[in-house]
């Protein structure tokens with residue numbers, strides 16, 4: 753099962769997460785979507801795959817809705833061996849801390865033993881590209897191939 757979790761302040765990451773779920777379903781993959789604000793570290797299920805879609809705010813910080821979940825990961829330090837994840841970040845290259853939120857999640861999940869699928873994908877608000885277009889290109893080039901390879905291994 754693939755769970756797409758989004759962390760957002762103004763809704764872009766939610767739109768992207770919904771479109772990634774649709775894209776996974778079109779590839780006959782079982783996927784659902786959840787707001788990180790209502791998801792806790794205890795909900796992480798060994799054997800499942802998580803796609804984290806997250807923006808960046810402040811001085812390279814996580815958006816408000818992602819902070820409780822990330823705080824739990826920091827406090828509880830669960831063993832995430834057997835969990836796979838991919839990350840797509842939304843940010844703006846106007847900021848020196850471009851897409852640091854995606855980097856924070858990637859590094860912490862790796863440190864807890866989870867396995868990364870594909871490369872981190874990013875959207876740059878300064879590019880003028882529609883976030884969903886960037887995310888669906890990333891899904892085609894990184895996420896779906898990694899999931900397909902996993903299913904065949």
Ligand SMILES: Cc1cc2nc3c(=O)[nH]c(=O)nc-3n(C[C@H](O)[C@H](O)[C@H](O)COP(=O)(O)O)c2cc1C
Pocket residue numbers: 759760761762763764765766806807808809810811812813815842843844845847848849850851852877
């Ligand atoms: C006040 C403010 C601070 C921001 N800080 C950063 C930042 O430090 N790094 C970055 O890459 N993007 C930053 N952004 C850009 C947002 O991450 C970007 O607009 C993103 O698409 C928002 O997604 P969301 O609607 O899911 O929260 C900032 C935007 C605002 C409004």
